[in-house]
Amino acid sequence: MLAKTGLLILTQPISYVKTLIPKVIAEASVVVSETLYVCLQPALQSQHVTHSSLLQPLTLTQEVESCLASFYRSVSGVCHTLDVKVLLAHICSNTAQYSVTPYSLQKPVSLLLSDSLIVKDLWQKNPVHLTGALKSAFSNLDSNLDFHFVKSSGDGQASENFSETGSSSEPVVIYPNVVLGGTFDRLHDGHKLLLSQSSLLCGKKLTIGITDGEVNKKKLLWELMQPYPLREQQVVSFVSEIKPTITLEPVQIFDPFGPTITDPDLQCLVVSQETSAGGEAVNRERLKVGFPCLKMVAIDLVDDACRSADEEEKISSSSLRKRALGTLLHPIPSRPNLPPSPYIVGVVGGIASGKTRLCSVLGSLGAKIIDCDLLGHRAYVKGTDAHRQIVEEFGEIVVGEDGEINRQKLGPIVFSDKSRLSKLNSIVWPAICSLAEKEIKQTTSGVIVLEAAVLLEAGWDSMVHEVWTTFVTREEAVKRIMTRNGLSQEAAEKRIDSQLSNIDRIQKCNVAICTQWEVQVTDKQIKKAWALLQTRIKSLAQNKL
Numbered sequence: 001m002l003a004k005t006g007l008l009i010l011t012q013p014i015s016y017v018k019t020l021i022p023k024v025i026a027e028a029s030v031v032v033s034e035t036l037y038v039c040l041q042p043a044l045q046s047q048h049v050t051h052s053s054l055l056q057p058l059t060l061t062q063e064v065e066s067c068l069a070s071f072y073r074s075v076s077g078v079c080h081t082l083d084v085k086v087l088l089a090h091i092c093s094n095t096a097q098y099s100v101t102p103y104s105l106q107k108p109v110s111l112l113l114s115d116s117l118i119v120k121d122l123w124q125k126n127p128v129h130l131t132g133a134l135k136s137a138f139s140n141l142d143s144n145l146d147f148h149f150v151k152s153s154g155d156g157q158a159s160e161n162f163s164e165t166g167s168s169s170e171p172v173v174i175y176p177n178v179v180l181g182g183t184f185d186r187l188h189d190g191h192k193l194l195l196s197q198s199s200l201l202c203g204k205k206l207t208i209g210i211t212d213g214e215v216n217k218k219k220l221l222w223e224l225m226q227p228y229p230l231r232e233q234q235v236v237s238f239v240s241e242i243k244p245t246i247t248l249e250p251v252q253i254f255d256p257f258g259p260t261i262t263d264p265d266l267q268c269l270v271v272s273q274e275t276s277a278g279g280e281a282v283n284r285e286r287l288k289v290g291f292p293c294l295k296m297v298a299i300d301l302v303d304d305a306c307r308s309a310d311e312e313e314k315i316s317s318s319s320l321r322k323r324a325l326g327t328l329l330h331p332i333p334s335r336p337n338l339p340p341s342p343y344i345v346g347v348v349g350g351i352a353s354g355k356t357r358l359c360s361v362l363g364s365l366g367a368k369i370i371d372c373d374l375l376g377h378r379a380y381v382k383g384t385d386a387h388r389q390i391v392e393e394f395g396e397i398v399v400g401e402d403g404e405i406n407r408q409k410l411g412p413i414v415f416s417d418k419s420r421l422s423k424l425n426s427i428v429w430p431a432i433c434s435l436a437e438k439e440i441k442q443t444t445s446g447v448i449v450l451e452a453a454v455l456l457e458a459g460w461d462s463m464v465h466e467v468w469t470t471f472v473t474r475e476e477a478v479k480r481i482m483t484r485n486g487l488s489q490e491a492a493e494k495r496i497d498s499q500l501s502n503i504d505r506i507q508k509c510n511v512a513i514c515t516q517w518e519v520q521v522t523d524k525q526i527k528k529a530w531a532l533l534q535t536r537i538k539s540l541a542q543n544k545l
């Protein structure tokens, strides 16, 4: 029994559940493959369960907060692929005022999981009746709902010593207006904990600042960051599922402060340990304009159990972006004009971004490389039509003593004037294209790599199945061009500016390889990209794409 989505109702005392979370997630991940909604219902343990009492309120205590944190901390170590969402709308400071608000679950739930013998018994006696009752509390339950009894939490016998006592059972203060901020790129368990904790503390309106623009460009591999609308949609969709009872206000922010220094009605700011200094700066700014200080709540960071030696200890979007290098960033377009074999990969990249390294490693892995730069040399040798047109357009000044086009003379002319560059392109690209097509026709199987720096600008993407790009930061490219080509900084920047920007190129490419670091790091990305490519080619052959 493997369900895509499960709803787990845990009925043991919270202090006991907390000790079992890794085991419970491990058990759930055997029967649920994608999404696991978790609903904490300790009240079901002690009282007689009827269908109308299936969603009971739970008082928000420190114990509950820490249990919530344990869920998100445990997931990455146990099963990082499982999307866990702990439901929070029934957790409140005053349970007497609670009225049932059903959860609108976005994924259809096909498996109910519980540690309760009572729920198990209700299921065995009349599953249709129980499903009907659950539907008043949770939308989107599959009509073929199945049941799994969670053994790892032991159904109460071992939990007798775990009644909620002491200071951790004190209720936690809830604030009407809570605010938090972040980049929220590739929503991970650290984000989910921050958003969940903020939602728990929020009684009415949750303001979520989501960074965009220049402030994001300071981040590692910012070019791979998800676009703002997607990041906002992921945040809103997560919070509205776990706590549908609060109003959400996502705000696009272009500095670290956002609405915290313009909205006097905010009361509580939730930060991660890393950003607590930023929280103090917020309060200094609020005092300057006469706003009351925000109560600051700092959340511990979530460790990344999947990290490699060179990655940060905490789960971070930067590590996730680094892991995205070499993987498929954008789906492969359909190319009915191309036969499935040979499979053609276009390689593009800004000047000095490491295309040559990428192609030489791909060559060593078995790809046939067609270097369009070399074809370009052949396209305008003396006697060709392109040679004649270039001389007509640019004059004898670009012709060397041997009668060939002198690239060192032609380069500075075209790279400092876009209209002249496009004139050259209009002469040379058709000639290179027909030479490339001839080379492609000579191969009938395997992988062909068409290395063409400006393939996208030339509109040659229809000639290839997918496009890969290399990239480095602008500063690194300038440094490399100055060293490699002996050009001044100004000339180097002109060459960079005559091409697409990294971000434009990455958005149009299927795979990105960053050659910023040591060669071993580049090679690792290329080998990963090659292995994933083989899988895609296999699926294409089996008509699965």
Ligand SMILES: CC(=O)SCCNC(=O)CCNC(=O)[C@H](O)C(C)(C)COP(=O)(O)OP(=O)(O)OC[C@H]1O[C@@H](n2cnc3c(N)ncnc32)[C@H](O)[C@@H]1OP(=O)(O)O
Pocket (backbone or CB within 6 Å): 349, 350, 351, 352, 353, 354, 355, 372, 373, 376, 407, 408, 410, 411, 414, 421, 424, 425, 428, 429, 432, 451, 452, 453, 454, 455, 458, 460, 495, 498, 499
């Ligand atoms: C569609 C394609 O990608 S075909 C392959 C690219 N070739 C062309 O577009 C043909 C036109 N270009 C040329 O003839 C030559 O590049 C010249 C004459 C302009 C300059 O020659 P050179 O001084 O020898 O420089 P070189 O050819 O090494 O190019 C330097 C950089 O300019 C870039 N470049 C080349 N052609 C172009 C172009 N048409 N537009 C913008 N940038 C270009 C490349 O990124 C290259 O970087 P790289 O060496 O890291 O790959």
